[in-house]
Amino acid sequence: MERHDPLDQRAELSEFLRSRRARLKPQDVGLPEYGRARRVPGLRREELAQLAGVSLTYYTRLEQGHGQNVSAEVLDAIARALRLDDTERAHLTHLASPRARRKRHSERPQQVRxxxxxxxxxxxxxxxxxxxxxxxxxxxxxxxxxxxxxxxxxxxxxxxxxxxxxxxxxxxxxxxxxxxxxxxxxxxxxxxxxxxxxxxxxxxxxxxxxxxxxxxxxxxxxxxxxxxxxxxxxxxxxxxxxxxxxxxxxxxxxxxxxxxxxxxxxxxxxxxxxxxxxxxxxxxxxxxxxxxxxxxxxxxxxx
The missing domain is CATH 3.30.450.180 (Beta-Lactamase)
Structure with a gap:
């Protein structure tokens, strides 16, 4: 079972990025497999940051759930590096958007015309x-x-x-x-x-x-x-x-x-x-x- 509120927005962003990174293998993105032994599956943070063209510090903060003020260009670069499909890209944008965090859920009754x-x-x-x-x-x-x-x-x-x-x-x-x-x-x-x-x-x-x-x-x-x-x-x-x-x-x-x-x-x-x-x-x-x-x-x- 997850260790946090299932709808905690920062945790959602963090875990989504981790899960997408974990499903990629070096050969999937054209990276060599040699180097120190991998303790966890998937790409390392530094490899993902390199593929996306952002600094390791920047990507690490993003994966820790600090998605404020991330530009659309950076999100697009990360989405390409993670090989996200269109639905996953949209989901990442929602999770990383400050507007999404502030968005209040509508309590209007659900009515069918x-x-x-x-x-x-x-x-x-x-x-x-x-x-x-x-x-x-x-x-x-x-x-x-x-x-x-x-x-x-x-x-x-x-x-x-x-x-x-x-x-x-x-x-x-x-x-x-x-x-x-x-x-x-x-x-x-x-x-x-x-x-x-x-x-x-x-x-x-x-x-x-x-x-x-x-x-x-x-x-x-x-x-x-x-x-x-x-x-x-x-x-x-x-x-x-x-x-x-x-x-x-x-x-x-x-x-x-x-x-x-x-x-x-x-x-x-x-x-x-x-x-x-x-x-x-x-x-x-x-x-x-x-x-x-x-x-x-x-x-x-x-x-």
Whole structure:
């Protein structure tokens, strides 16, 4: 388990840089391997500083969490030396920015527009849900409930995708690629933490998952960040068996903290037949008057 507040901004910057430096080998960046024996994996600080074109003292202070007044040019040079991808570069910029440290987390209730709720309801046969801050589940349609489980049966404070993936045994059985799904959840929380280090609900969520799940602790300590917006998943559904679905994650332009996630099966496939079967069962079952459910968290209001 980490030795500091999971959202301490200076520690986040320090450990992110250390973790990215540790994954590089001298041969990865064209450096010789000879010299004194390496006591720790990865590049030494002096090697990274040389590659980035900054002094060892300057880089050491940065890796110790002193990221104030770092220019964009220096951050870009360090990002190139560390071989960061675009998502990792953005994360480093957030962690090193004084503005990010001073940024207050918005306590505005998470609300899903009525038009978006109507779109979810109209997407018959397409499992879909809306995620908000901290991967909170803000809204979903009938097919999402049929495929992933009835989110509405959960206490409002527990309607969070990361919490389900790590703490709900049913979710761990559902995802055939659970290890990949777990990595996605942690990577998404890491990105959010970089932008909102002062979100008390996120801090509480990370603390709870760290205490209750060893796999989460391991993944959180790896400081992996990624923004996977599309791909494929294999589910082991308790009623229809194995289902292969493609997913798309669409950021909402007017609500950047919200994302619409949709799932579909290849036309003519057995998975498409499975979705139709689930839809028919769902259509024949008693349903509440509100076909699309909201209000997943204490801060959220339904329409």
């Amino acid at each position: 009525p038009e978006l709720l109507g779109l979810l309801e109209a997407m018959e046969g397409v499992p879909a849900y809306v995620l908000g801050r901290r991967l909170d589940i803000l809204a979903w349609n009938r097919m999402a409930a049929a495929v992933f489980g009835d989110f509405g049966a959960l206490p409002v404070a527990e309607r969070n995708m990361a919490r389900l993936v790590f703490l709900d045994p049913a979710a761990q059985e559902l995802y055939a690629d659970w290890a990949c799904r777990a990595c996605e959840m942690v990577s998404g929380l890491r990105l959010y933490a970089g932008c909102h280090p002062d979100d008390p609900r996120l801090s509480a969520l990370v603390g709870e998952l760290s205490v209750k799940n060893e796999e989460f602790r391991t993944l959180w300590a790896a400081h992996t960040v990624a923004d996977k917006t599309h791909g494929r998943k294999t589910l082991r559904h308790p009623l229809v068996g194995e289902v292969h679905l493609a997913f798309e994650t669409l950021k909402l332009p007017d609500s950047p903290e919200q994302s619409l996630v949709t799932f579909h099966a290849d036309p003519g496939s057995g998975s498409a037949d499975a979705l139709r079967l689930l839809a028919s069962w769902r259509a024949g079952a008693p349903v509440p008057a509100e076909t699309v459910t909201t209000n997943p968290a204490p801060e959220t209001r339904s329409r």
